[in-house]
Amino acid sequence: MSNLKEKLAEKIDAQRPRTIRLLKEYGDTKVGDVTIQQIIGGMRGVKCLTTDISYLDPYEGIRFRGYTIPEVLEKLPKVPGGEMPYVEGFFYLLLTGDVPTDEEVSAVAEEFNKRKKVPEYVFDMLRALPEDSHPMAMFSAAIVSMQKESEFVKEYNAGINKFDMWKPTYEDALNLLAKLPEVAAFIYRLKYKGGDIIAPDPNLDMGGNFAHMMGIDKPYDDVARLYFLLHSDHESGNVSAHTGHLVASALSDMYYSISAMINGLAGPLHGLANQEVLRWIQGVMDKMGGKVPTKEEMTKFVWDTLNSGQVIPGYGHAVLRKTDPRYQAQREFCLKHLPDDPIFAYVNVLYEVVPDILQEHGHAKNPWPNVDAQSGVIQWHYGLKEYDFYTVLFGVGRALGVAANIVWDRALGYPIERPKSLTTPMLEEIAGIK
Ligand code: CMX
Numbered sequence: 372m373s374n375l376k377e378k379l380a381e382k383i384d385a386q387r388p389r390t391i392r393l394l395k396e397y398g399d400t401k402v403g404d405v406t407i408q409q410i411i412g413g414m415r416g417v418k419c420l421t422t423d424i425s426y427l428d429p430y431e432g433i434r435f436r437g438y439t440i441p442e443v444l445e446k447l448p449k450v451p452g453g454e455m456p457y458v459e460g461f462f463y464l465l466l467t468g469d470v471p472t473d474e475e476v477s478a479v480a481e482e483f484n485k486r487k488k489v490p491e492y493v494f495d496m497l498r499a500l501p502e503d504s505h506p507m508a509m510f511s512a513a514i515v516s517m518q519k520e521s522e523f524v525k526e527y528n529a530g531i532n533k534f535d536m537w538k539p540t541y542e543d544a545l546n547l548l549a550k551l552p553e554v555a556a557f558i559y560r561l562k563y564k565g566g567d568i569i570a571p572d573p574n575l576d577m578g579g580n581f582a583h584m585m586g587i588d589k590p591y592d593d594v595a596r597l598y599f600l601l602h603s604d605h606e607s608g609n610v611s612a613h614t615g616h617l618v619a620s621a622l623s624d625m626y627y628s629i630s631a632m633i634n635g636l637a638g639p640l641h642g643l644a645n646q647e648v649l650r651w652i653q654g655v656m657d658k659m660g661g662k663v664p665t666k667e668e669m670t671k672f673v674w675d676t677l678n679s680g681q682v683i684p685g686y687g688h689a690v691l692r693k694t695d696p697r698y699q700a701q702r703e704f705c706l707k708h709l710p711d712d713p714i715f716a717y718v719n720v721l722y723e724v725v726p727d728i729l730q731e732h733g734h735a736k737n738p739w740p741n742v743d744a745q746s747g748v749i750q751w752h753y754g755l756k757e758y759d760f761y762t763v764l765f766g767v768g769r770a771l772g773v774a775a776n777i778v779w780d781r782a783l784g785y786p787i788e789r790p791k792s793l794t795t796p797m798l799e800e801i802a803g804i805k
Contacts, residue, residue, distance in 0.1 A: 374478045383782040390783045420607040427606045432696035436468045440700045448476045455596035458577040465775040486549035506760045507637035513554045515630035523624045537782035543625035544774040551767045556584035563757045591753045601697045602765045604772025610635040615773035620788040633766045642765040647684035649747035649758040652717050663716045670724050685744030687735040697742035709752045
């Protein structure tokens, strides 16, 4: 067993009795009530999921295994020559809750390296798709096309014990995650660079190799590391994480589950918002002839969008009630590396005007920017201008968190998910409507 798998086995042995105790001794303890508004309104705020991998406080933002984003960036071992941590080391943290040593990071990076060869049939399948397929559809199809590789399915069919199911799930997680950067880069080069594919470099870490295969110079390797880390996890209730968990709860394997979560991420209210932000800004740029709008000019563009019944992409959140710390982390990167970028200037003017406008508009509960408001700027700056591709980057990152959660779902034996529905007459009766 690898060091990571051994460490995980120890953690699982320690965690299982806690979950079993909660279930057996405190199973009837009430956590909260559910209102009709929550039932009709997308279950907002209903406390009905559990994960220890990340927690989202509405005012503080995300903590991964108890660490804020600045703490994660500071504590995790860095890639030599770069400012950002190894993605592989971050995955170690998500999975085990422990900050890895340099040696542990090297071992897990080696684990990823051994597993990263993408089967040729994936590339053949991608080449066979229509040229105008969206990169997210290509990414999802590529992932599900590898389903036959699932170790979980092989062991399930051989009659695996429920308590051991996490082990092949862990193998599937690493096997799939290790391949995602090459699959993503292949989609990019196939779709936008005339199929001029760059072979992976076996000596590079995940972020470095991704930047290499994309054909983008430093510091894009650090951008990739930061991007994958920031987008990895946002507790369990968001559409992508919840979809992955839900599909996996039927004992569908990692490939089915991650492909499904990618499909949820592809919605414009969720991960696709990063492409929508750039599309919106490009529209304003066209109208402004490239000139950065004044606050007054930007105010008009924002109101025009709201008055035409559309949302301002990159703003608002179902849980957060302040500026997203993932936005802040990327803003700090921009201030350091691209302070004079014209699109960064647009994003800054937006930040100055949108929160007040959304408050005046009076609909959004959270007028502050989310992760997607800032992420496209960095990509654009480093030459990745094909914004249809941005959500694939989000997907590579989100897969880290969702896969780690699915391994733990299996380890703790979470059952198939099956909430109960009520009809409208039943709700009316509960409400006392005659
Ligand atoms: N612009 C305009 N209106 C907005 C808004 C925005 N950015 N954010 C929320 N609203 C509106 C909602 O559409 C809703 O309108 P109605 O009352 O007319 O139905 C109202 O405000 C209340 O919504 P809410 O409770 O504040 O927000 P929700 O939890 O329902 O939705 C989210 C959250 C993110 C879908 C929403 O804020 C939104 O659509 N934002 C723009 C898209 C976006 O940036 N998505 C990315 C989120 C991060 C991610 O998952 O990647």
